[in-house]
Structures are given as C-alpha cells and as structure tokens.
Amino acid sequence: MCRTDLQISSGDLPARVLPIVPGHQIVGRVVEVGEGVGPEFLGRRLGVGWLASACGDCEFCRGGRENLCRKATFTGWDRDGGFASQVVVRADFTQRLADEGDPVQLAPLLCGGVIGYRAFRRTEVGRGDRLGLFGFGASAWLVAQLAIAEGCQVFVVTRDESARQRAKEQGATWVGAPGESLPVPLQGAITFAPVGAVVVDALRALDRGGTCVVNAIHLDRIPEFPFEHLYWERRLISVANFTRQDAAEFLQLAQQIPIRTLVEQFPLAQANQALLQLQEDGIPGAAVLVP
Template identity: 55%
Template sequence: MSTFRAQVLRAPCAAGERPLQAGELDDVAPGPGGVAIDVLACGVCRTDLQLCEGDLAAQRLPIIPGHQIVGTVAALGRDVTGVEVGQRVGVAWIASTCGRCRFCRSGRENLCESATFTGWHRDGGFAERAVADAGFVFPLPDDLDATAAAPLLCGGAIGLRALRVSGIRPGGRLGLYGFGASATCAIQIARHWECEVFVCTRSAGERERAVRLGAAWAGGYDETPPVPLDAAVTFAPVGSVVLDALRALDRGGVVAINAIHLDRVPEFSYDDLWWERQLRSVANVTRADVAELIGLAAEIPIRTEIATYPLADANESLMDLADGRISGAAVLTIARA
C-alpha cells in the first residue's frame, strides 16, 4: 500500500514544545461522494495554532491540522460529478453539513449543528494527501498560484464574512483590530468598497503594512481612531480588544468578533453599548462565502505577503505565528520526490 507524509497532532502543547509529529500514513481512498487530493500548499491559520496549543479543544486525536488546502484531484469516489481528476481545487474550513436543518435550508450552513470542519473533525492539509467531500471543494483558476490561493480559503473567506456581519457599507468608516492574514485580506476588500479604514494593531511593522494597503490611520491598541467608526472587526483573540473596538463605535455601530476562541472580555458599562451599538460573533463560513471570495480575489486583486515553509517545518511555522514573526500569512508547501 502506498503512503504519504503528514504532520500529526497527538497531544496539544505549546508551539515551542513542537506539538506536531512527522508521520508516514497509509493512503486512504475516497469514499462515495469524496475526492482524494494531492496537496500542493496549505495555509497555517491561528486556529491551527490554537488547536495545537490546546486553546481550542480538539474534536478528535490524533488529527492532521490544516484547513486552507490547495491541491490537485488525484482520485474520485463513487457518484462524484462536477470534479475531474487533475483539476486544481481548494478545501476550506467547512467540510460537511447536514443540508436538511433550518440553518442549511436558509443559507446559513455555517451554523449547522451537524457540520464538520477540516483539520478539526476531519484530517486536514498538513500532509501530502487529503480527502474531502466533492461538494465542499472549490475549483481554482489556473493562473492563481497555490501558495497565494491557500490563505484566501480561510483568512480571506472569514474576513469577507466578518465584513458582512459588521454591516459595513461602501464608503463607511471601518475599524480593524489586529492585522494578520485575515485582516490583510479584509482591508483590501474594504478599500475596494471605498471604505475609510482605521487599523489598531500591536506592532509598528503591521501598522506600516496597513498604511501601505490603504489604511487612513494606524495605531496601537492603546490608541483610539480619530473618528467614530460605523463598524469594526476584531481579529485579535484578546477580550480587551473587543471593548476597545466597542468604545470606538459611533451610535448604531457594530463590532464583529472574528474569533473561534477568545479570552475573557472584561466587564463593561452598559453605557458603552447604549445608542444601539451591537456586538456580534462571526462563526465559520459558508461555501458561498468561499466562492465569492475566490471571485473577489481575482477582481480586486487580493494580495498578501506570504512566508513559506516546507511540510517538515510545520512546527516552526506555528512557533513563528505564536511569536508574531510572520508578516501576512504562513503557508506550508509540499514537495514530492
């Protein structure tokens, strides 16, 4: 039987303690409705870091993390249509839904109680090979480089959804709190919509990058944007940042919290929420979000700085992400003999 290399999480621990173990696993054939994918690249997301460090509870162990997969279809399961062997595709966070519940039937499959997620419930893309449901893979343009495409599948798609949840309108005043891979995509979408963007983030380098990408102002978390905001999106997994964003809102403004895991939000006064200000969470993505983002990425076009790592250095990518050494997005690239 043929095998493939993978980076496997067996027991969460700090990134510096190297939570991923290299392994040689037996190939798994796709089941009915599934596809096998030869992985070309896989983005490394903060959610992967939170899973590997134990901040996000694992749904099963061992597990192969990674939910921003770009690859080539290698094999088809029974009854697969609309996908061909040799086709370049992406696999995102959302891996399956029931398709029958009230959320699925109303276009909100991201809220499906039976949903499964790539790299959390199902093995992901920190590997040479991955298996996915054919209905949850996304055709990619041939001219979109694999390493450039990978961060779009989560950071880009969830950034787009967060903007939608925030209710920001074209030309509005938008705050972004944190400036990693997802915010890097979000600012480019917001500027495409002619929004005025204000960025709060921890490092001078991130603030400089925000200005290069069109921010009207960039400051630290201890600073307040110079004008009241119509909407804000928080990307940092820090509860106090949510209050910073809330207090920067104009009347009727919305904070969208873009985090699957967030530490404790400090106590705050109702006066901070008064005047119809709102706090909303952003939960997962739909397939429509991912498909829309892929189209927008070509139209705008969306670009992000990328730090690449070979599969064998997956732990190094987690350490660099944890220590704030990555400008933009981290991507594992898969080389084959």
C-alpha cells in the same frame, strides 16, 4: 463562482485531491474521483476550506447558515489528510480555482481571507463608511484590501509598529496604537486579537448604530464596560466558520480586485516549526506548507 459546476448531493462525494498546499486549507488537484462525482472533476484545481462538510438537513443548513451546523466537520480537525500529501474530500464542499495563479498565494484566501470576508459582511459597512480593524495580522490585511476596494475608509489600531506601516502603505485612512483616540466614530469594527479588552476598545470607537464583529475563536474574558458603549443600538456579534457561499463570493472578489496575500512558505516536514512560530506571533502573514 463554481458551485453550479459541482454535483451537489447530500451524500458523501469523495474526490482524492493531491495537495499542492496542505493544511487546514488546501489547494490541490483532483487525481481520483469516487462514485457519484463527475469525471470533469479529474485534474481540476480545487480549494478545500476549513468547512469539510455539513449535514445539509438541519435548520441552519436549510437556512443558508451551514457554518453553524452542529454536525459540520472541519479539515484537519475532524477529517484527516489536511497535513498530508493526499486527502479525500467531499467534492461538493470544494471550491473551484482558476488554473493560473500561485497556489501558495491562493491558500491564505481560503483561511483568514474567507472568515475575514464573513466578518466584513456582518459589519454591514459599505461605500464611504468608516471601518475599524483592531489588530492587523494576515486576516486583517486581506480585509483591509477588500474594504478599501469597496470604497470604505479603513482605520487600523495595532500595537505592532511594522503592521501600522503596512496598513498605511495599504491605503488605510488612519492608523494608530491601542489607547489612541480615533479621529471619528466608526460604523463598523472588526477585532482580530484574542483579547477581550480589545473588544471594549472597539465598542468605544463605534458610532450610534454601529456593529462590532469579533473575529476570534478564543477570547479571554471581556472586561466589564459601561452600558453606554452598547446603547444607541450598537451591536456586538461574533463570526464562526464560513459557508461555501462566502468562500465562492470572496474568491471571486479576490481575483477581481485582486487581493494580495502575505505568506511565509515552509516545507510540509517543517509543519510543527511553522505552527510553533505562528503561536509565538513570529509570522506577520500566513504560514503556507508546501509538500
């Protein structure tokens, strides 16, 4: 959507962004540009994602997989300012956002949205295919909208009754609780819970040749399972971070479809409380901080 507008360089291209929405993903407006960044950046509304930089030089970066770069840095992790009222970012790692649209609604697209998009693409499901979503939090909710818009049948497995209701309203073909048998085998599945047993459930639900994508950063131990769950060329893969290309593609689709987000807003001063509530699973959608 916007990469051609940016000056791409392997150097550090700083732009000072005033966050409208801070955090690991930021929606903000550029208030100052550093050397090497065009003046057209000033005043622009930008999205700053989790991927803050990559080396641009390693085999992963050169192969279109900068999400795997060993020298990559991450917003609010390696780079300061994610949880602040101003942040310095690399201009070539930002995403241009339209001037219209509520920034609070846009912010979750840069987080669970883009990583969910990468997971969805890695399942390789398409129109008419059957996709299973195991867990139905903020990221799955965005993936469901995308998958349905692309003509997939969506099957949702979650222990949360209200999430099942939400999935049904969203247009899911089938919803059920863990342990319930799915009515048909799936071509693709994405697991969102940090629970290894869910991965085995998802594998069991796959058709021959199907792909299970684990969309979790941490996972407890995957229990032992019979090889027949993996045989017939089923695949089990993970997703890690995302590339700028993923972000650009997803933001464009999100605008076209359009994808709605489920947010709970907190003032920046209450960031700790928001994080605690997230940890305790107390927020059905995404927590968004507003300075």
